[in-house]
Amino acid sequence: MDPEAERRYVLSLSCPDTTGIVARIAGFLADAGGWIVEAGYHSDPDTGWFFTRQVVRAGSLPFDADELRSRFAALAAELGGQATWRVTDTGVPKRAVLLVSKEPHCLHDLLGRVTAGELPVQLAAVIGNHDTLGDIVRAHGVPFHHVAFPKAGSGATAGDKAKAFDELRGLVDQHDPDAIVLARFMQILPPQLCTEWAGRAINIHHSFLPSFVGARPYHQAYARGVKLIGATCHYVTADLDAGPIIEQDVIRVDHGDTAVDMVRRGRDAERLVLSRGLRWHLEDRVLVHGNKTVVFH
Amino acid sequence: MDPEAERRYVLSLSCPDTTGIVARIAGFLADAGGWIVEAGYHSDPDTGWFFTRQVVRAGSLPFDADELRSRFAALAAELGGQATWRVTDTGVPKRAVLLVSKEPHCLHDLLGRVTAGELPVQLAAVIGNHDTLGDIVRAHGVPFHHVAFPKAGSGATAGDKAKAFDELRGLVDQHDPDAIVLARFMQILPPQLCTEWAGRAINIHHSFLPSFVGARPYHQAYARGVKLIGATCHYVTADLDAGPIIEQDVIRVDHGDTAVDMVRRGRDAERLVLSRGLRWHLEDRVLVHGNKTVVFH
Amino acid sequence: MDPEAERRYVLSLSCPDTTGIVARIAGFLADAGGWIVEAGYHSDPDTGWFFTRQVVRAGSLPFDADELRSRFAALAAELGGQATWRVTDTGVPKRAVLLVSKEPHCLHDLLGRVTAGELPVQLAAVIGNHDTLGDIVRAHGVPFHHVAFPKAGSGATAGDKAKAFDELRGLVDQHDPDAIVLARFMQILPPQLCTEWAGRAINIHHSFLPSFVGARPYHQAYARGVKLIGATCHYVTADLDAGPIIEQDVIRVDHGDTAVDMVRRGRDAERLVLSRGLRWHLEDRVLVHGNKTVVFH
Amino acid sequence: MDPEAERRYVLSLSCPDTTGIVARIAGFLADAGGWIVEAGYHSDPDTGWFFTRQVVRAGSLPFDADELRSRFAALAAELGGQATWRVTDTGVPKRAVLLVSKEPHCLHDLLGRVTAGELPVQLAAVIGNHDTLGDIVRAHGVPFHHVAFPKAGSGATAGDKAKAFDELRGLVDQHDPDAIVLARFMQILPPQLCTEWAGRAINIHHSFLPSFVGARPYHQAYARGVKLIGATCHYVTADLDAGPIIEQDVIRVDHGDTAVDMVRRGRDAERLVLSRGLRWHLEDRVLVHGNKTVVFH
Numbered sequence A, B, C, D: 001m002d003p004e005a006e007r008r009y010v011l012s013l014s015c016p017d018t019t020g021i022v023a024r025i026a027g028f029l030a031d032a033g034g035w036i037v038e039a040g041y042h043s044d045p046d047t048g049w050f051f052t053r054q055v056v057r058a059g060s061l062p063f064d065a066d067e068l069r070s071r072f073a074a075l076a077a078e079l080g081g082q083a084t085w086r087v088t089d090t091g092v093p094k095r096a097v098l099l100v101s102k103e104p105h106c107l108h109d110l111l112g113r114v115t116a117g118e119l120p121v122q123l124a125a126v127i128g129n130h131d132t133l134g135d136i137v138r139a140h141g142v143p144f145h146h147v148a149f150p151k152a153g154s155g156a157t158a159g160d161k162a163k164a165f166d167e168l169r170g171l172v173d174q175h176d177p178d179a180i181v182l183a184r185f186m187q188i189l190p191p192q193l194c195t196e197w198a199g200r201a202i203n204i205h206h207s208f209l210p211s212f213v214g215a216r217p218y219h220q221a222y223a224r225g226v227k228l229i230g231a232t233c234h235y236v237t238a239d240l241d242a243g244p245i246i247e248q249d250v251i252r253v254d255h256g257d258t259a260v261d262m263v264r265r266g267r268d269a270e271r272l273v274l275s276r277g278l279r280w281h282l283e284d285r286v287l288v289h290g291n292k293t294v295v296f297h
Helices: A021-031 A065-078 A105-115 A134-139 A158-173 A191-196 A217-224 A259-282 B021-031 B065-078 B105-115 B134-139 B158-173 B191-196 B217-224 B259-282 C021-031 C065-078 C105-115 C134-139 C158-173 C191-196 C217-224 C259-282 D021-031 D065-078 D105-115 D134-139 D158-173 D191-196 D217-224 D259-282
Strands: A008-016 A036-044 A049-057 A084-089 A094-100 A121-128 A144-146 A179-182 A201-205 A228-235 A245-252 A286-289 A292-295 B008-016 B036-044 B049-057 B084-089 B094-100 B121-128 B144-146 B179-182 B201-205 B228-235 B245-252 B286-289 B292-295 C008-016 C036-044 C049-057 C084-089 C094-100 C121-128 C144-146 C179-182 C201-205 C228-235 C245-252 C286-289 C292-295 D008-016 D036-044 D049-057 D084-089 D094-100 D121-128 D144-146 D179-182 D201-205 D228-235 D245-252 D286-289 D292-295
Touching: A008 A021, A008 A065, A008 A286, A021 A036, A021 A049, A021 A065, A021 B021, A036 B036, A049 A286, A065 A084, A094 A105, A094 A158, A094 A259, A105 A121, A105 A134, A105 A259, A105 D105, A121 A158, A134 A144, A134 D134, A158 A191, A179 A259, A201 A259, A217 A259, A228 A259, A228 C245, A245 A259, A245 A292, A245 C228, A259 A286, A259 D259, B008 B021, B008 B065, B008 B286, B021 B036, B021 B049, B021 B065, B049 B286, B065 B084, B094 B105, B094 B158, B094 B259, B105 B121, B105 B134, B105 B259, B105 C105, B121 B158, B134 B144, B134 C134, B158 B191, B179 B259, B201 B259, B217 B259, B228 B259, B228 D245, B245 B259, B245 B292, B245 D228, B259 B286, B259 C259, C008 C021, C008 C065, C008 C286, C021 C036, C021 C049, C021 C065, C021 D021, C036 D036, C049 C286, C065 C084, C094 C105, C094 C158, C094 C259, C105 C121, C105 C134, C105 C259, C121 C158, C134 C144, C158 C191, C179 C259, C201 C259, C217 C259, C228 C259, C245 C259, C245 C292, C259 C286, D008 D021, D008 D065, D008 D286, D021 D036, D021 D049, D021 D065, D049 D286, D065 D084, D094 D105, D094 D158, D094 D259, D105 D121, D105 D134, D105 D259, D121 D158, D134 D144, D158 D191, D179 D259, D201 D259, D217 D259, D228 D259, D245 D259, D245 D292, D259 D286
Parallel strands: A094 A121, A094 A179, A121 A144, A179 A201, B094 B121, B094 B179, B121 B144, B179 B201, C094 C121, C094 C179, C121 C144, C179 C201, D094 D121, D094 D179, D121 D144, D179 D201
Antiparallel strands: A008 A049, A008 A084, A036 A049, A201 A228, A228 A245, A286 A292, B008 B049, B008 B084, B036 B049, B201 B228, B228 B245, B286 B292, C008 C049, C008 C084, C036 C049, C201 C228, C228 C245, C286 C292, D008 D049, D008 D084, D036 D049, D201 D228, D228 D245, D286 D292
């Protein structure tokens, strides 16, 4: 198959709603001969905002992605100063950096999916605050870095932790990644990193948020006696486990499941929810507005 | 709230795909000042067809539904002779006729939903080939008609059955219903009625089609030892249980469930699947192409 | 079929765990010729408690339910003073009283299920703090009582409310019901009634608890931007929405769902979760220990 | 923790049902001081068979697994000649051999789960009829063998294929595995191997059986327009895709999913269903009777 035939430009836009936006965007694309293969629209009645995502065959346009961006910028400007938009090119692979600790299941799952060609991303690096998972990462041909974090109760100062985060930031930022995935990374990002990586740092929390924020959510779930456990993929913000939710799912448990069983069984939800959330992020399906997401499936 | 503010026109269209269709429709609506509150698009790469559904605030247009139809007809004509389309007005209630036998659960569920205002439809009549369910229908203020069908093995001729179907058809057609719902109706519609009611007759089959076509599907499922049972809502065609599928869902069973348990437990899937499929049909979310459906959620 | 062949005795027991309990109970039943058709066991490693539920064909025992109770009491006494147990007879129908306000969907669903023979219970009465739902209740042949509660902000005293609850209590208690179902009843039971009806009062809360306790949970869910909404069936305790959970389930939502859509769509979860929880309660499948439940499916 | 404290014996038994079986087994275990931590029972009303699975703390018994087997054999003999039973020891790791072709996702998933300690099994070997997946297998420290199968249309004779299967059988049988997992292995086992490996060969089929038996099930599903796709884990028999079902699950699709999308998305169901089915098999939770399974969760 001609790879250009499959190459696509993905336009996404948010702006205050008004009549005629769809017509303008569609008209703009039609005038250029653009062949739309996917289109999603959402008008939010509460906030009065409009959201769209359009996928166009690259080969149907007589110009390249940069020219598309420049022309689309002009159109977006006419929609008012609050509009935010982006144009990405599926011919330019996205890059991700994974942050891990010792829990292997989400890492294994993502490595398997990337190796199998299921996720449209290049793994630029994996960084661990332990080196437990280094071997399997390198076996997949992906660079692994170990950044030592001070242990809780080790007498380390806040400065030691800040230094570790500085090292981490350097290792991440050199790749300018499209996604920074906290794949069961057991350190809380400092507020400054949350800000710098806003909209790119993605976490998997092992509960059905907003239930069971913070540590040991399966043990909290066990104590409450819930009949379903869950996992939540969300953008990282300075508010712990309170960022915009991308995806959630649940798994049925019963009285025979101990907290340890829940930890094991919940991994299936974590794997699926993180891989789905990450895929949608990489495909530019997720638009953030306030503390909520619009996800165009 | 001003009811007119909530009144909407729903446009749906299928036609061979080409560039610029979205622009034309969106431009047409924008030129008239139309405020689009929902828009769905689908390009089918295999068939080369395009499908759309648009929802416009009635009050945003300077003309009524008939004028909208007449103007949209002109636009559709330019999209080629194969285009099919419709414009409906949420201010004009849809009408449904329900066909039932003795099984009460789907009937009870639909009566409850309509009474509670959950389904946007008027129940014009319920027709049963038994009179078992007449009382509860009348208690909801809906007319009930009993049409006697010859019993299997009663020595009745094919003509007796044809006569019963003629009576049924008369009772249905006098209401010119938007939906004819076979809510566990245990008679097979003759081919001619399938044709006349094409796209309006909706059946609930108590299996996850295409598994277990025909009679006693739960008993078939039990014999095969499946771990999930299901239900399928589909348009009726002359091919038994083979029409375009609108919606399906499943319920987990295990070795402890007898065929009788499956019959009971499967009702939850039947109720949900039928009520969802019917809702989507009534909201003009379902476009049929060949033997498949596009469902704009 | 001989109805006695289907009549069963259901034994359930909780006690501190030790070796040999299963052998004792099984031996007791075997010695009497009891034919066990269902048996569930659970050992809780955290609390050190043991739970069982056994279903025996009534016709396989040479004595009646009272004699079974008297013999089983002797056995239970040997298991220590903390054991709690009961023996019920499926030949003696359970009775339920439903409490409702204006929301009709759970009521309709339960009426439909009882009428269709899906739930093993007699509806002794429905009591509403509004009379909105009286007609449909009476159409099903079930007595309806209206108990007027003082309106919020009406200047009514706490005494007025207490009087209304006294009237409610009288109407409920005259039936000595096995289940008191709060089918979207919008009044908070006073602590004394929670105590008196402990283990019999069942509520449906329209969220996936422990998320979104209290009022307007769908609006809370909408504000948080969750991707699944849920419902929880639980025993009522004096702690609002914090009693032992019997059953939960969820429904997927997306950015296109307003809070009003969630209210409507969530009803499907409420109906299913309440009907499942109530069925399990009526079949003596639910054993409460502390603030958690063991549910033998 | 003392590992012996966690070591368990798992007893499973099927036999014609009669009164007193539970009492005999429970009495036998109680007399020996056995501490039962899990117990499942099932009486099948149709076939008149009884099934049980009991899990006993190894340390609670005054003898070892072999002595337990010998004593249990005597008890089973008293239950009649048709009884089948087994006693396994969680202190003796189970062994599995995986058979693969080119599709990597189930292999990656199982390797990840075994490495993470999620599945109670040793991977003795992976055998591929292609060598595509050898590197990742070896990176996990598991032996990989490539057995060349004649290509379709290559002029190879039936004898060439039989020779390949002989080689495969030798490589498998040398490990005397408890599970032979066809992890998307694209060769049909000859009837003799199905017989020899009966109850140990486990396949994952990429449809919701009995729908879409045989080749390209996702393309069959796409053509039929189903709204859910599925996967089925079953024991291999000489009847293609018709063996006893262990586990099934489904994933929602819509009109926007092409057959290629279904292939990709269905992998999530395949991974989960295979890993669950395999776990239950390894934990001796699955008892086969006729063409159906009893699965004690």
